[in-house]
Structure formats: C-alpha cells, structure tokens
Amino acid sequence: MDPTPFLTLSALLFTIGAVGVLVRRNAIVVFMCVELMLNATNLAFVTFSRVHGNLDGQIAAFFVMVVAAAEVVVGLAIIVAIFRTRRSASVDDASLLKY
Amino acid sequence: MIVFWILAPIMVAAALGMVFARKAVHAALLLAVVMMSLAVLYAAQDAPFLFVVQIIVYTGAILMLFLFVLMLVGVDSSDSIVETIKGQRLAATGFGILFGVTVAIGVAQTTVGAVVGLDEANADGNVPGIAVLLFSKYIFAFEMTSALLITAALGAMVLAHRERLSPKPTQRDLAERRMRDWADQGKPLGPLPTPGVYARHNAVDTPALLPDGSIAPTSVSRVLQVRGNMRDVSKELTALDEPDKES
Secondary structure: OOHHHHHHHHHHHHHHHHHHHHHOOEHHHHHHHHHHHHHHHHHHHHHHHHHHOOOHHHHHHHHHHHHHHHHHHHHHHHHHHHHHHHOOOEOOOOOHHHO | OHHHHHHHHHHHHHHHHHHHOOOHHHHHHHHHHHHHHHHHHHHHOOOHHHHHHHHHHHHHHHHHHHHHHHHHHOOOOOOOOOOOOOOHHHHHHHHHHHHHHHHHHHHHHOOOOOOOOOOOOOOOOHHHHHHHHHOOOOHHHHHHHHHHHHHHHHHHHHHHOOOOOOOOOOHHHHHHHHHHHHHHHOOOOOOOOOOOOOOOOOOOOOOOEOOOOOEOHHHOOHHHHHHOOOOOOHHHHHHHHOHHHHO
C-alpha cells in the first residue's frame, strides 16, 4: 500500500481541524477540532510506522492518545467551570484578561 | 487500499461537516464517524492494538465525555454569528486552504522509501511487540504518563469541584422557610396542584383548571411553561362550555 494517500488524508484532516479551531466560537466544538488534529497526526504516525517497519510510530500514537485523554479531561473541566460562572461556552466571552 | 478509498471521502466529509455543523451534538457525532473510520484505517495498517485503543479510548471514553459535557452545558448552545475580529472567518478559511495546499504539495513531492511493512516487527504479534518497546526503550515516558494521568484527574476534580459557601439547609430550615413564606406572602403550605386530568390527557404538561374555568399556572412545571411545552387545552375548555355541540 502506497503511504502517500494516507499522509495526504492526514494533512487534509489536520487542516480541517485547524480551520475549525480558528472559525468556530463554541469552546466544545473548538476542542473537538483539536481532537481531530491529534487524530490526524496519529494517522501519520501509524503510516510512518508501517513505512519504516518498526513499532516506534505506533508507540508515539499511543502516547498522543494518552496525552489527549488527559488534555480532554482538564479542558472540559475548565469549560464546565467557565460555563458555571459565565453561563456561556463561547470562547469570545472569556476575554477579561485583555483589559 | 479499497478500504482507504471508501473511508477517506467519508472521513473528509464528516470532518467538514463537523466544522460546519450548527449544533455541537452533530459535531460530536460526526467526530465519532471520523474516529471510527480512523480505527479501521489503523487496523488496515497492521496496528490492531491501536485499532482497539482508538475505539475504546477515543470513541468510548473521550467522545462520551464530550457528550456528557454537552448535556451539562446545554445542547442548543449554538455559535454566535457575530464576528469579534472583522474578517477573521474569511482569513482563517483562506489561510487554512493555503496551509492544506502547501502540506499536500509537500507530501506529494517527497518520495517515501520502499515500504518495509510491519510483518517482521509484528512477528510475535502486535501487542507483545508494542509491550517490549514500551517497557524497555520508552519506560521513562510510560511512567511519566502515569504522573500525567494522576495530575489530570486531580486537576479535573479541583476545577469541577464547587465549594459550598453557605451551610446546607436542614429539614428544619426548610420547614421554617415554608411557614414564613405562607405567613408573609401567602404561598400555599401544601403541595402544588397536580396536572389536569382530561378524557384524553393526564400528562404533566396538561394544566389543571381552577373552579372558575381558568388555568391554574402552578399545576404545570415552570420549565415546561418557559419552553412552551404546555398543552393547549382551549379546545377541551370550549367543549366544556358547550356540551351539546360535541355530541
């Protein structure tokens, strides 16, 4: 199997995720787009693991998953905490640090 | 490769749908589609361990967490259309397309050497192969993840914990408050009126009638009234007024 289509798909998904992070306003959807970017890099890791014939890439993808799980837990807790105080999940509303 | 060409358009469409979906729940479900397809692609690329982990950890745990938080925050919290920074949406899309084209051209122009394949590395099975690497070369990183996970769990607990600022009201306090409300504001001491019972409806969204034929506002939950889910009983009321017309 030629690895190039896999890598192109990975790049495409990463781009879509990045655009989503920039465009969306809902904090949870922004977070989902970050997850999409992490998943896209995982696909590249697994593909390169197959290209090079060793399992280091799969280990890297595994660690990305662990870090993503930890990140999601803390990030969602922050979103819930902000929602409780401000009654809004929009990233534009949390802008007090600017002033 | 057939699997790839079937799944790749689905994944790209679902990812695009995620960016454009108006409701956050739809975005979460489309993300689930992308993640399941990714799991299948892992399986197709000789990574059965990651296939299982992707389904269990990502679609099982992380997406469920997302959906739980969506339920907490409110399902219908859709995006505001107002742009805080002028032209940000357009600029972001433009730069995104540029970035995508650049990376795609970069990937297309690089030549990847001959694909070695994982047959040799997976000779003892994929899971033992990963375990050998994880507990030898990456043992320190693996141990650090345990610290990371504990820190994340503690952080989530601290962030989601709400400190009680006033003491919890006891049954005595509640009873005294009820009596005071009755004495000061004339609120009823007993329970609120039950929903109305009609020949066709007796659900909680059916308002009860007062003796003069008007609707008792306390007989339907305030939440249902605010949402506009209170049943319209005007037809039953007119039937009540003119019993001959019905028969």
